[in-house]
Amino acid sequence: MDARAGAGVTSMSAQTDLLAQILDHANRANPYPLYAELRKTPVLRAHDGSYVVSRYRDVVGLIHDPRVGLGNTSQGDGDGVSFIAMDPPDHDRLRRLAMRHFEQSDAIRPELQRIVTGLIDRMQGRQRIDLVDDFAYPFPVTVICDRLGVPHEDEPRFHPWADAIVGGLDPRPGRAEAAAEAHVEMTRYLSALVERFRAQGGAGLLSGLASDEGMTTQEVVATGRLLLIAGHETTVNLIANGMLTLLRHPHLLDRLRADPDLAIPLLEELLRYEPPVQLIRQLYSTLDDVDVAGTTIPKGSRVTLVLAAANRDPARFPDPDRFHPERPDNQHLGFFGGIHYCFGAALARQEVQVALAELARRLVNPRLLEDPPPYRQNATLRGPRHLPVEIDDVV
């Protein structure tokens, strides 16, 4: 490592455990005080050797810094990573192709409305519902399977796969094996589907990509796998975090009921306040020495970006711990930024705007039964595992 390595970095002291504490499930319900602590050391050398950056200005700087990269190419390991893990030029080529075939305009709004209506209809006659299992979970999976062109009857197979793969991000025994297995199965399924689309045609993104000359089957499969997982878990958490936040601020539920358009700015604040992707851990590394806030992160270092901490940086957002649905100048990092800005952001916005507005409108007197609710293990894609709620009626 470079001679300057670690210059000015708080290393291996009591603070090095901050990242470990953040990753600890015991702190999942409220990691925000830890993030505030983290911001006091702009560049923290963590126990895992990575450099943790948490202030808004610094995170944004690194997101746009071409001296920081992911290091993968489309000719990587045999299975093929997707463009989310690639640098340009491969990233740009594949993302552009995928974007061309990914319909996420207003035109799909009625379809979203129909799915949401169906899910809420099923809550009729019940007093106790789980907003995760009954709503947040099935909704985005149905939508993304539709967008990709996965047949409806195959949809249930995706839930356990996506779960296992996302679970693999957590360093717990057995997780990695389960993730690898799900990865193989999903890849096998998607490859067969893509081959079928190539032969017979079809609707949706996968068929569009299959008929486009720009992508190999392996690249189409990797793209499909990415969108299934990314479009799934993040949106589940965004909806669940959103309802949790609204149930903690019941007057906002009333306001949203009276004015469904409030969902538009409210969602942006939600993306700031409770972002579904909390941190980008060790995926990026430095291609050269990079100065951040007066500290040199040496060439070849792993970098962890704590988006959720940056979103609460008081130097950027006044009164950052207050949920303020009409917050002006709300350029949050809830969808990340730079070239890897969320590919499905437009779709996610529509999904969650419709979901929150409809839940607010139709659920009568919803009350949180557990606060905090039980959380998923995952610290990166953070959200409640269940969100038990009592309601009087469904209109």
Next chain:
Amino acid sequence: MSIRTGRDEAFRTSGRVVIVGASLAGLHAAETLRREGFRGRLTLVGDEPDEPYDRPPLSKQVLAGRCPPESTALPHACALDAEWRLGTPAIGLDRAGRRVRLAGGEEIPFDRLLIATGTRARPWPNPAEAALAGVVALRGRDDTRRLRQELAAGPRRVLVIGAGFTGSEVASVGRELGLPVTVAERAASPLAGALGGAIGAVAARLQREHGVDLRCGVTVTSLEGDARGHVRRAYLDDGSALDADVAVVALGTLRNTEWLRDSGLGAGPRGVACDAGCRVFDMYGIVTDDVFAAGDVARSPHPLFGFEFLALEHWSNAVEQAEVAAHNLLSAESERRPYLHVPTFWSFQFGVGIESAGVPALGEDVVVVQGSTDDRRFVALYGHQGRTVAAVTFDQSKWLDFYLEQIETAAPFPPRYRTVDQPAQRRVVPADFPDPAVPSHGPMVIRTGHSPTERAWTLVPARG
């Protein structure tokens, strides 16, 4: 924060401000005045009949028919409570009497004045030919309406005279509409004045790939109409002629300073000279107290670029300079802010988004640091005396913030750091800007020398 004098407070409560120019800069200046607590009388004077509207879409989405001209009205961020004098250009300024004279004879008194009269399209030099139907210079909404009608009539060929940004964007829309397009440019490549010949050559390939009949190093010498007064034919100085039913005149801009001719201000063809705080100089180089300028019409010394007076024809410049000018107009001396904006602009043509930061025209050399010009997606940096002065991106704008910081900090050129998507070899080549002695079309950042009283076109010596 500060102790305001009685005079300042009285001005904020009941003073009179006149903003001459009711486009992007004028509107933002007005909004800033109100937002910062000016409660006095506010008058906006504009030569066009419309309330402020946005111009960049006029040569892009509006011309292509994807949205109507009316949709470009600029939103008001706050209630302006202003008196509007639209469709009545200012024709004179009486500084001693503190009055702006309007066409029609009305005189509007002011305590403080903000000049934001902008630019207009340089007209075709022969008035008879310029008056032919089908000859259009693009600047305002009405120009776009006319040009759209001409394009919709199915012309045999569209001739674009001048391949600056406006000309290139019009050519792009013409090809998008499936029309045969010829572009005639005096320089050796399109965008040469703004980006230099080295990157201009990439733009030339882009145009030709999209079916443009691009002719560089030529000048259109005359336009010829039919019996009904519609343009049908153009003659070039290489002896050739071509049939065209539309001629788009895209020869850059002229600064709207004629109305200030007898005002005694440092105003001329190169713009209205002002200091780094937007206060206008008089013709002797003495700074005035109560006259400010912003937007395309202003030329001010830029600390990042050797305090040379720059005139910036950029959207972001109009917005940000107007905010600084309005703030300083309202503020006591100690609260005034310098205008430190690094120029940025964007263009969209032939399916490629072009964005830039800094002043490319200051660069002697250029190097591609990311991507590849062959793929039409790259980042190019411009260097001047060993430091980075500008970045230009083709379809790579997401990196621009990083390079903006390199420019702001005068980072070494050529850069030595490693980046993603780095070409195998970083070749530094001459940026190849045209000799400033030869006027080129629409450079957008105009270097106007170091003298506040510079009123004529000056020659910046050729490099070397």
